Amino acid sequence: MTEIVLKDVRKAYGPVEVIHGVDLNIESGKFVVFVGPSGCGKSTLLRIIAGLEGVTSGDVVIDGDVVNSEPASERGLAMVFQSYALYPHMSVYKNMAFGLENSKMPREEIEQRVNDAAAMLQITPYLKRRPRALSGGQRQRVAIGRAIVRDPKAFLFDEPLSNLDAELRVTMRKELAALHAKLGGTMIYVTHDQVEAMTLANTIVVLNSGRIEQVGAPLDLYNHPQNTFVAGFIGSPRMNLVEATTEQANGGIDLVAGLQRISLPAVDGLAAGQNVTFGGRPEHIEIVSDGDGDIVATVDLSEQLGGETYLYCTPEGMPQMTVHQLGQLPVERGQQINLRFNRSSMHLFDSSGQVIANGVGQ
Amino acid sequence: MAHETPVHSDDLSLGDRLNAVAAWPVRVLFGLLDTPFRALQRLLGIGRMPYIFLLPNLAFFGIFVIVPLIINFAFSVTGGDELFLSERPYVGGEQYSYLADCGSYLDPQSCREDRFWRGIYNTVVFVFFQVAFMVLFSLVTALILNREIRGRGFFRAAFFFPVLLSPVVVALIWKWILLRDGVLNAGLTSIGLDRILFFVDPTWSMFWAIFVSIWAHMGFYTLILLAGLQAIPPDLYEAAEMDGTRRERVFWRITLPLLWPNLLVVVVLALIKAVQIFDEVFVLTGGGPGTATQFIVQYIYTTGFANQVQNFGLAAAASVVLGVVLFVLTLVQLAASRRKEDG
16 A cells, blocks of 8 residues: 655746646545646656656655655556557567566566456456557556556556547446456546546546646535636536626625626625626526526527437526536527526635635525 | 539639639640540540550660660670670570689689679678678667757768768768878878778778778668657657666667567668679779779679670679579568568
């Protein structure tokens, strides 16, 4: 079991700093997912932990030891690459055994470990094949097998599923979760796909422009985003975020956006005359009858998926919003609908994008 | 059926009008070129048209390659010193048996045509050392140039530059350096050493023939190997690093096997080129001292054209022998590149 700690880690390429002082504690045995848009520094951070990139300043601590100057091979970590990085001229068996041969392990033990890992990953029939004779999913299993046989302190995954088709990605996602449950080791997983992050992680680390925006359990991030970036990034389809100003109203506060006015109860930290951003997830917006709604919107497009319906609609003076409804909802383009935000799931952010409240009453 | 919207001249911009005027002669020219091909197509059918387009190149290839090959072979089975085939007597395989008449193939002096066997012997020595060191130096240079070193672009250009030079220029540059009063000897004498008569000593002559040839051609092979090295995904090296692989093991177990197809192509190409060696060494040493650096192609040239008695038949027979060797090497190269494509 391995604990990995990053202390004020910074990374610069020449004058350009790409990681701006990251502090992070990765607990032993956890499945931690680094998630963020392209270029946010998640892969760089993973490579820093792996030892494939050095830090400009700060410390990488593995099990209490600062490993900044230790090469990748000395850190006891195993990495699964996005491209699988299998040696094309070696058989599957050789690919898995190569790292163990480097450490001069007895041949019987190498054989035992490779066979055990192959059995676990169901790739035993392919041990004599070359990687080019395998499908994408099988190659991915070999890459994972190569990591498993080394019995590493922690597993590092760099977008391992991004080269697979959608169906296989779902299957491999489940297998990875099962693998973590079985092996129980510390796993750090990089992805830009927030569905992968939500389904696999014990802890999600949301990164943006080389900084950590929020760290927490998947549902914690979903329910209690600390800023508009996390609110917009976590959840699919993304949260509807609307800029508004606040006005004093009887017994509460009104949010005014365009021609729309939404009445809220009094909220701590929210005063009249503030510029704010309010957010509501598509699944937390209800379609209600005339007079019961917060806003009136015109339907631009409806996507009928059978079991659920997505409506893309534009309230007057506001940006387009997405509304998610369970079941089938016969709505015509151009039809006007009344929408109401579920107050307990409504999010309010100040002008700098930091949270004021996650949930504003019932 | 789709209808094109008619474009009225009023709708055309000035640029379009100018383009239309400029395009008129081109349209007329294309029309003129088109007419005979359309007529041919009507006559032969569309299926045979590709052969019409291949014909000029085939004719060119035939006139300058196939026909000379046949003529050369015809000369090799004739004797005498007449120039025209019709005046030369047919001697069958006599020229070949004359070339092959040897007491011991390992001792050129025991052969009737000892200069031919001396040429072969010299070529074998030259090819062995030139190809071995050429591949070794090219590989080492490519490995270094593939690293993140300062001035990498400059060094890549510098190593490739000799490839752009004419062989005669290469030889003259080195002759200027290596002659009795050349730059190198001036350097040696300035530090108190004796001058060396490089082109008088057979070993030195062969050394410089090999050296200059490697210097002139190494850039090309370095480029092929560099391309091969750059095609190896960097992920593999990172995976090897994570696997705790030592640097020399990375080279032997990852770099070399993945570079092997390129290396094979380089070896075979260098081999073919080395067997054909002539111009650089001919200008540099003239084949001397004596016959110390006279290679097979030079033997063919002097026998056929430079000797007082021009023995076309013998030169043609030696050419056929060389042609067969090169053909075999080309087959090996084709097989190697096909394996690379499959791999």
